[in-house]
Amino acid sequence: MPSKVNDAVLAWGAPGDDPRNPWFSWSYVSQNADTLLAALREHLYLTIVAVVLATVIAIPLAVLAYRVGSLAGPILGFTGVLYTIPSLALFAFLAPFTGIVAPTTVLIGLTMYALLTIVRNTLTALRQVPADVLDSARGMGYGKRAMLWRIELPLALPGIMTGLRIATVSTVALVTVGEIAGWGGLGELIIGGFNSNFYRPQIMTATLLCVALALVLDLLLLAVGRAIMPWTRRRSA
Amino acid sequence: MSVIEDAILWLNDPLNWTNPDGIISRTVEHLWISAAAVALGCAVAWPLGVWMGHVGRGGPAVVTVTNLSRAVPTVALLTIFPLTVIGFGPPAIILALSLFAIPPLLANAYLGLREVDPEVRDAGRGMGLSGWQLLRKVELPLSVPYLANGFRVAAVQVLATATLAAYVNGGGLGMIISRGFGLGLTAGGGQVLAGGLLVALLCLTVEGLLALAEKALLPKSLRRVRHRPPASAADALPAGS
Numbered sequence: 001m002p003s004k005v006n007d008a009v010l011a012w013g014a015p016g017d018d019p020r021n022p023w024f025s026w027s028y029v030s031q032n033a034d035t036l037l038a039a040l041r042e043h044l045y046l047t048i049v050a051v052v053l054a055t056v057i058a059i060p061l062a063v064l065a066y067r068v069g070s071l072a073g074p075i076l077g078f079t080g081v082l083y084t085i086p087s088l089a090l091f092a093f094l095a096p097f098t099g100i101v102a103p104t105t106v107l108i109g110l111t112m113y114a115l116l117t118i119v120r121n122t123l124t125a126l127r128q129v130p131a132d133v134l135d136s137a138r139g140m141g142y143g144k145r146a147m148l149w150r151i152e153l154p155l156a157l158p159g160i161m162t163g164l165r166i167a168t169v170s171t172v173a174l175v176t177v178g179e180i181a182g183w184g185g186l187g188e189l190i191i192g193g194f195n196s197n198f199y200r201p202q203i204m205t206a207t208l209l210c211v212a213l214a215l216v217l218d219l220l221l222l223a224v225g226r227a228i229m230p231w232t233r234r235r236s237a
Numbered sequence: 238m239s240v241i242e243d244a245i246l247w248l249n250d251p252l253n254w255t256n257p258d259g260i261i262s263r264t265v266e267h268l269w270i271s272a273a274a275v276a277l278g279c280a281v282a283w284p285l286g287v288w289m290g291h292v293g294r295g296g297p298a299v300v301t302v303t304n305l306s307r308a309v310p311t312v313a314l315l316t317i318f319p320l321t322v323i324g325f326g327p328p329a330i331i332l333a334l335s336l337f338a339i340p341p342l343l344a345n346a347y348l349g350l351r352e353v354d355p356e357v358r359d360a361g362r363g364m365g366l367s368g369w370q371l372l373r374k375v376e377l378p379l380s381v382p383y384l385a386n387g388f389r390v391a392a393v394q395v396l397a398t399a400t401l402a403a404y405v406n407g408g409g410l411g412m413i414i415s416r417g418f419g420l421g422l423t424a425g426g427g428q429v430l431a432g433g434l435l436v437a438l439l440c441l442t443v444e445g446l447l448a449l450a451e452k453a454l455l456p457k458s459l460r461r462v463r464h465r466p467p468a469s470a471a472d473a474l475p476a477g478s
Contacts, residue, residue, distance in 0.1 A: 084444045085437045086397035092414045092433025096240035096426040100418060169307045176310040177401065180418050187312055191404055194316045203320070207313040214308035 021200050028201035035189070040209055043185025046175045047217070050107055051168050054114035059160070061115075062122035063148065072123070079116035087113065087177045101182035110174055114167040121166065125159020126152055158232055161225040165218055172214040186210045243427025244434065258412065260435060267409035267439065271396045273331045278338030278391055283384070286343040290350025290380070291372050299347050303340040311337060311398050315405050330399075330407040337398055338391040345387025349380025382459050389447040396440050410436045 029036065065072040082090075090109045098104040129152050137151045153160075176187025184191070186206040193202030226233055247253055254260045289295035314336060318329040353376050361375045403411030410432065417428035 081441065084393055084397065084440045086400040086411075086440060088400040088403070088411050088414055089433040089436040089440075092417070092429045092436070095418070096244075096422065096430050100422045100426070100429075166307065169304070173308060173310040176312040179312070179404065180415060187310065190310070190313050190316050194320075194405055198320050200320060203313070203316050207310070207317065210310055210313065211308050218304075218308070 021198070023200045023204050025201045029205055032202070036205065036209065039186045039189050039206065040213065042183065043172070043175050043187075043210065043213060046103070046106060046110060046178065046183065046185055047168065047171050047213075050110035050171050050175075051114050051164070053107070053111045054118055054167060055164065057111070058115045058118035059122055062119045062126065063153075065119070065123050066126040066152075075119065076123070079119055082112060082116050087174055088180065091177070091181055095181060099181075103183045105181045106175070106178035106183040110171055110178070113174060114171050117167040117170065118160070118163045121163025122156065122160050125156035125163070128159065129155045157229055158225070161221065161229070165221045165225075168217050168221060169214045172210060172217060176210065186213075240422075240426040240430055244430035245427075247427045247431045248434075260410075260413070263408070263410050263412055264435075264439065267396070267399055267411075270327055270330055270402065270407075270409060271334065271392070271399045273327075274334035274395045274399070275338050275388075275392050277331060277335035278342050278395070279388070281335070282339045282342035283346050286346025287350060287372070287377065287380075290347040291368070291376060293351065296347065296351075299344050303344055306337060306340045311401050312404055315401055315407065319405060319407075327408070330402045330405075334395050334398055334402075338395045341390040341394065342387045345383045345390070346380070349383025349387075350376050352383065353379045379459070382455060385451045385455065389444070389451060392447060393440060393444045396443055397436075400436050410439060 061075060065075040087109060090112065091105055094105045094108055095102075098108065133151065133155065134147070137147050142151065175185045176190060178184040179187040179191045182188075186209055189206035190203050190210075193199040193206065196202070252259065256262075286299070289299070311333070314333040315330065318333045319325045321329075323329040323332060357375060357379070358371065361371045366374065399409045400411035400414070402409045403415040406412075413432035413435065414429055417425035417430075417432055419425065420428065
């Protein structure tokens with residue numbers, strides 16, 4: 001079952017007959033706005049689902065590694081191994097079980113890479129909470145739970161948000177690799193353009209959209225971070 | 238027959254190893270393309286990073302380069318470069334991969350020189366060392382652990398990224414995986430799994446060997462330096478991007 005984007009590319013046909021083949025053309029953009037939008041939507045969908053899933057799993061995991069010292073080693077070790085394994089290999093491990101053409105394959109892979117970035121950054125941020133702050137909180141009678149929610153997590157929030165931004169930007173770039181499993185968003189237009197007689201406008205437009213999407217999401221998260229952490233505004237200015 | 242059995246069967250076929258596009262030749266191809274890309278990256282990033290660290294300027298530029306490189310999909314560069322004047326073939330792949338080696342090399346070179354104790358630098362100046370002598374005799378030797386760490390991160394990242402050359406028929410071990418995907422699940426599932434296994438094994442082996450080499454070659458006095466630079470350096474890049 002090929003994705004919608006694949007169908008759109010096939011229906012539109014191979015553009016190799018055009019002898020000029022420029023790097024960018026507005027007529028390509030206007031004539032293929034639907035295809036581009038469908039790919040962009042798929043790209044955004046894959047990114048958001050992967051990053052949200054990764055966040056939901058990664059933050060508790062990082063808190064666990066922070067609280068239970070003996071678990072920090074295995075959790076960081078696992079993320080370290082995963083960090084070394086190429087995305088294509090990970091898709092290759094998953095595909096025989098989750099499907100050669102399936103969003104599940106791509107989503108699990110993307111989630112795992114986003115996960116490792118967020119876990120590492122969250123753990124680093126939690127460990128950087130000053131010891132004297134923790135001491136005074138303890139002295140004021142904070143319990144473990146209250147300390148986590150009201151002292152440690154808020155103080156670690158800037159680091160967590162940095163991890164979230166890195167994970168989001170990397171995920172946007174990584175979605176393109178999902179092309180091999182039929183769910184690559186704009187990556188399908190990039191590779192599809194290459195395979196359809198090296199159609200430059202399609203490759204370039206999809207690439208630019210991909211980079212733009214990454215930058216827009218990054219700025220969006222930056223704005224969200226500033227809104228929920230008013231105390232960081234002065235420092236980062 | 239299960240996919241895992243298929244994969245084992247595929248790996249046990251000697252022809253899959255010795256064919257012209259078999260495992261052995263693909264591994265050799267993968268390794269030399271990666272090595273060339275890392276060498277090119279070092280040739281550009283190290284002098285630049287060392288110089289910027291020496292004069293203490295360009296920190297924000299390093300961060301910008303690192304952040305921007307995260308947003309650019311590897312697949313896009315691998316697709317675009319062969320269509321420029323570079324043309325098809327290994328040079329385009331090597332150039333695209335080397336661009337992704339630059340951020341960790343640059344960040345660690347810069348960081349390594351910036352982390353040199355200012356008092357040591359002052360002492361060197363007080364002894365009458367010129368800027369060049371200071372760089373060669375004090376700053377560079379002290380930043381070797383950082384340079385080594387950057388090299389390992391960059392090498393493993395390029396090795397992982399080289400898999401993606403298969404998307405543009407550019408060779409390397411990724412070809413085994415992409416061919417398998419092309420065959421579909423029933424015919425190619427075993428090959429896909431076997432290819433994934435080979436690639437992961439190669440990357441983990443090289444990572445392990447480089448880590449060992451780093452430990453064995455670094456003088457004891459330099460080993461106490463933290464091997465992981467802060468998250469602001471190019472450390473948090475996922476390898477497969």
